Amino acid sequence: MCCSFSCFSLPLLQLLISFLLISSVSTNQNARKNHTNKNLFPSNMNPLELETLFKIMESMSSDQNWRISHPNPCNPGSSWLGIECKTGIDNHFHVTRLDFGTPPNPTCKNTAKFPSEIFELPNLESIFIFQCFTHTSTAISFPENKISSSSLQQLSLRANPALIGSIPPHISSLKTLQILTLSQNRLTDRIPVEIFSLNSLLHLDLSYNMLTGMIPFQIGNLRSLLGLDLSYNRLTGPIPAAIGQLLVLQKLDFSSNSLTGSIPDSIKQAEFFNFLGIKQQQIRREVSERPDGPAKSAVLHNG
Numbered sequence: 337m338c339c340s341f342s343c344f345s346l347p348l349l350q351l352l353i354s355f356l357l358i359s360s361v362s363t364n365q366n367a368r369k370n371h372t373n374k375n376l377f378p379s380n381m382n383p384l385e386l387e388t389l390f391k392i393m394e395s396m397s398s399d400q401n402w403r404i405s406h407p408n409p410c411n412p413g414s415s416w417l418g419i420e421c422k423t424g425i426d427n428h429f430h431v432t433r434l435d436f437g438t439p440p441n442p443t444c445k446n447t448a449k450f451p452s453e454i455f456e457l458p459n460l461e462s463i464f465i466f467q468c469f470t471h472t473s474t475a476i477s478f479p480e481n482k483i484s485s486s487s488l489q490q491l492s493l494r495a496n497p498a499l500i501g502s503i504p505p506h507i508s509s510l511k512t513l514q515i516l517t518l519s520q521n522r523l524t525d526r527i528p529v530e531i532f533s534l535n536s537l538l539h540l541d542l543s544y545n546m547l548t549g550m551i552p553f554q555i556g557n558l559r560s561l562l563g564l565d566l567s568y569n570r571l572t573g574p575i576p577a578a579i580g581q582l583l584v585l586q587k588l589d590f591s592s593n594s595l596t597g598s599i600p601d602s603i604k605q606a607e608f609f610n611f612l613g614i615k616q617q618q619i620r621r622e623v624s625e626r627p628d629g630p631a632k633s634a635v636l637h638n639g
Contacts (some may be wrong), residue, residue, distance in 0.1 A: 337401050380408050381429045385457060387429055392451045396468070397442040422459065424565035430459035438506035450499065452477040455488075462490040475501030478509070492517040499523065505530040512536055519565070522545040532557045539563040543589070546570055551590075556581035563587040567613060571595060577602045589613035
């Protein structure tokens with residue numbers, strides 16, 4: 337005959353062990369589930385990047401209080417028009433595109449100035465600023481020793497009558513840039529030779545400014561260039577023969593400048609142009625007279 341403790345302790349002990357095992361399995365499953373969910377759904381932006389974005393918005397637009405109305409600007413349902421974000425390998429949201437100027441994108445306030453902080457956004461790929469700097473004079477600037485937008489592929493600053501000053505040589509630090517549009521502003525001084533070290537450039541548009549000096553011969557370094565527009569400036573001197581080294585160039589417009597001399601043979605004999613603009617009065621002419629292919633028409637300006 338056994339006592340009550342010895343008769344019932346074994347079944348109770350087995351039940352207790354089973355309960356503990358089930359609880360442990362359930363806890364591990366929940367932990368794995370939470371870890372999986374964390375990987376599936378990105379967390380908010382890096383605090384430093386978020387603060388940089390708010391500084392940019394506050395310097396450019398007064399449409400609303402961005403910190404209050406969009407505290408998590410990359411989160412679905414909380415983002416604003418004019419911003420695009422992607423998830424990085426760090427599982428954080430990162431800004432990849434910013435648009436300013438005309439609705440539905442954020443409009444610019446009268447005191448808006450060019451935000452150098454824009455080049456501190458590490459994953460930014462595209463910047464579009466259109467009809468933004470219209471009242472307060474401002475210039476393109478770069479942060480000192482803080483340039484991190486190595487992902488930037490397109491920089492477009494267009495139709496900004498209060499955007500003045502020279503094109504900063506620091507623009508050459510944007511090594512991945514493919515499209516550079518600085519058209520219809522009030523930029524002055526010479527074209528910096530550093531700009532022609534951007535070997536990834538496909539399109540370069542500096543038209544409708546007040547740029548002076550000669551076209552640098554280093555322009556021949558842009559071997560991937562498809563489009564080049566320097567029209568409506570105050571450029572002087574000869575057209576560099578190095579243009580003939582741009583073998584994939586399709587559009588070239590130097591019209592409405594004060595260029596001198598003749599058109600280099602390297603351009604006259606080129607068969608790759610779809611459009612060529614040189615000076616002011618339009619004269620139709622054939623650029624290529626090759627018997628083995630159709631001639632490419634061009635507009636030569638003789639002013």
